[in-house]
Amino acid sequence: MKKNTYSSEKSFLREKSFFISNAYILVGHRCEFEKKGDYKTIDFFEKSITIYKFKEKISAFTNKCVHRGCKIFTKSKGNSTFVCPYHAWSYDHLGRVKNIPFEKKAFKLNKTKIRLEEWFLDFCGDFIFLKSKKNKISLKKFLGQEFDPLLKISKNIYKCIDYQVYKWASNWQICVENSIDEYHAVFLHKTTFRNVLKLEPKYEIKNNVMKMKMPLSKNYIEKFKKIKDYFNNLNDTYMHTLFFPYSSISSTMGNSYYIQNYLPKDINNTNVTSTIYLPKSKLKKNPVIEKFFSNTCIKFNNEIFNEDKDICESIYSNVKNDNPKEHIIGNLELRINSFRKKLDKI
Numbered sequence: 001m002k003k004n005t006y007s008s009e010k011s012f013l014r015e016k017s018f019f020i021s022n023a024y025i026l027v028g029h030r031c032e033f034e035k036k037g038d039y040k041t042i043d044f045f046e047k048s049i050t051i052y053k054f055k056e057k058i059s060a061f062t063n064k065c066v067h068r069g070c071k072i073f074t075k076s077k078g079n080s081t082f083v084c085p086y087h088a089w090s091y092d093h094l095g096r097v098k099n100i101p102f103e104k105k106a107f108k109l110n111k112t113k114i115r116l117e118e119w120f121l122d123f124c125g126d127f128i129f130l131k132s133k134k135n136k137i138s139l140k141k142f143l144g145q146e147f148d149p150l151l152k153i154s155k156n157i158y159k160c161i162d163y164q165v166y167k168w169a170s171n172w173q174i175c176v177e178n179s180i181d182e183y184h185a186v187f188l189h190k191t192t193f194r195n196v197l198k199l200e201p202k203y204e205i206k207n208n209v210m211k212m213k214m215p216l217s218k219n220y221i222e223k224f225k226k227i228k229d230y231f232n233n234l235n236d237t238y239m240h241t242l243f244f245p246y247s248s249i250s251s252t253m254g255n256s257y258y259i260q261n262y263l264p265k266d267i268n269n270t271n272v273t274s275t276i277y278l279p280k281s282k283l284k285k286n287p288v289i290e291k292f293f294s295n296t297c298i299k300f301n302n303e304i305f306n307e308d309k310d311i312c313e314s315i316y317s318n319v320k321n322d323n324p325k326e327h328i329i330g331n332l333e334l335r336i337n338s339f340r341k342k343l344d345k346i
């Protein structure tokens, strides 16, 4: 069904119920959940969701204690026991209440009947995708031909170096459209992408997977030569792939990997997540250079996010009541058309 404006309540609710049943969200990588108690939270619509490593299994639950609704995890990432901070109810790997302080004195409960709301995780190699229990599509089917290449990337990642959560006052679709807009990269991002990219994108679009590859600038390739020998299997492109509708992965040369999500909070606000990873390389043996390179990646990414936040908020304040059809879309922002076409079918 075609929507009229970005701020149409009706379209938002229709898309919400569609994506809760059909979307896969790329939430992370196994390397973030190595130790028992490692966790990460994401916000999806009005819910906070925690991905948590139990003794053996990684599970996902709505971050809402069944007692009186407190958030069990208040940080976006960390390591802790699965215990609510309010009255110390604890939970097991199936989301069942394990222990209730003063249970006999305070309650008459059948503990086996109360559980946290569960979300499901599916794996592409070591990448972790989250879906709701309503989603009956397999991840293999969702990713199609991209499953194997993505699995290969996941096996090449060894370390997470950054996880950030941002709140942008913009509709989520504007944020996704910005992320698949190659055209702006060399103008808005003057101190970062302008020095890295050659604006010659090539697209490959198939169902839920919208891929883009672009050559790197001579200047960047030249500069990178200094530390090139620390890496294995580098390529000579910048790649960015959107997994419709919320998640993306990007990489420069394969020297670092960036996962991003643009998850709706409500019509006017988006929860943006960014996770950065390093590939397996000889950097591991050189902690000083690894630290330096990691900090460069984090700084580069942060700068881009701040510029994109301002732009998305500026656009949304202007186009709230526009019909997206009135906008002019060119060949250097081609995926925006594919993204809109897919949304129109919902």
Ligand code: FES
Residues within 6 Å of the ligand: 065, 066, 067, 068, 069, 070, 084, 085, 086, 087, 088, 089
């Ligand atoms: S709200 Fe969590 S233990 Fe009371």
Ligand SMILES: [Fe+2]
Residues within 6 Å of the ligand: 178, 179, 184, 185, 188, 189, 304, 308
């Ligand atoms: Fe940008």
